[in-house]
Amino acid sequence: MGDRVDREEVRKANEVHVLDYLQSKGEAMEKQGHYYRHPEHDSLVVKDSGHWYWNSRSKGGYGAISFAREYYDMTFQDAVRDVNTQDHSKTFSREAERHVAKEFEYPLHQEVAKHENISTYLTEERKLNPKIVAALVRKGLLAEDKLKNGIFKWKDSAGKIVGGDRQGTVKMDNKRGSFKQIMANSKExxxxxxxxxxxxxxxxxxxxxxxxxxxxxxxxxxxxxxxxxxxxxxxxxxxxxxxxxxxxxxxxxxxxxxxxxxxxxxxxxxxxxxxxxxxxxxxxxxxxxxxxxxxxxxxxxxxxxxxxxxxxxxx
The missing domain is CATH 3.40.1360.10 (Dna Topoisomerase Vi A Subunit; Chain: A, domain 2)
Structure with a gap:
């Protein structure tokens, strides 16, 4: 692929929020207030603003490119390419830089009408009874998004959606085997x-x-x-x-x-x-x-x- 990346590639990679990049890579960051902590490296945190810190290594930076270079040991050029080739959901907005706690808004536009991928995953891979899976869909507790992730909706006593878990249905080359994530701004x-x-x-x-x-x-x-x-x-x-x-x-x-x-x-x-x-x-x-x-x-x-x-x- 050569050793050079042009300005447009760098500009495009710079616009990707580091948390969206981590989501696409299958890294299940855990939300804790205004920052997210890596479950396997508890000294590695990412702020809503896009700044990240790896305290045990005395490293830190801003954005997806610098994170990819440190965490995945990539060159600058490879980091730019890797960020740009991921399928980003764009869940995290630049507005997060204001550090304002936002109320959860369920991204209905990301949901698809069919739920065959998550249904197949839960019944064939996780061996859940198809009737249980169908009942969850019917009750509005389970859905599927455009990236073939299952969405387990968090509802309060009034039936309001206050958060959700994303569960990947495609095997990934990570320690968990599949993508998992708590949706942005879910009720803590x-x-x-x-x-x-x-x-x-x-x-x-x-x-x-x-x-x-x-x-x-x-x-x-x-x-x-x-x-x-x-x-x-x-x-x-x-x-x-x-x-x-x-x-x-x-x-x-x-x-x-x-x-x-x-x-x-x-x-x-x-x-x-x-x-x-x-x-x-x-x-x-x-x-x-x-x-x-x-x-x-x-x-x-x-x-x-x-x-x-x-x-x-x-x-």
């Missing part, structure tokens, strides 16, 4: 939730797919399944508070809080911290690392060994 203490019956219990998960896998495996009744999209104290606090309020309006009470987070060290630490504040709670651990792995394992036939053939010797 929100999350994907699904009410079963008249909820008087709440179960907390690290992802929407884990919550749905748990539902299919356990078929609980009268429960609110809430994904924190990670391990977020603010989502836990607001989730419990909202259920108390909803129960009170029905003349009911919250009977139990269930922690159904991943079966790993981070999940254990999260539960241990919350055990200092709650008295009536239960811990429901998946057998494997998470509930979807349990579901996939339960639905994968065990290959039986073929009986050894007996070789008869003529006498």
């Amino acid at each position: 203490d929100g999350g994907f939730r699904l009410d079963i019956g008249s909820p008087n219990k709440i179960a907390l998960f690290e992802s929407p797919i884990d919550a749905l896998s748990y539902f299919e495996l356990k078929r609980p009744e009268n429960i609110r399944l809430l994904s924190m999209s990670g391990l977020k104290d603010q989502s836990t606090t607001t989730g419990i508070r909202d259920l108390i309020k909803d129960c009170k309006e029905r003349g009911a009470v919250v009977e139990q809080v269930i922690f159904a987070v991943d079966n790993d060290a981070a999940g254990e630490q999260f539960v241990e911290r919350w055990s200092n504040y709650l008295t009536n709670f239960e811990v429901d651990k998946p057998k494997n690392k998470d509930w979807n792995i349990d579901l996939v394992e339960a639905k994968t036939p065990v290959k039986q060994k073929e009986p050894k053939k007996v070789i008869e010797v003529e006498r």
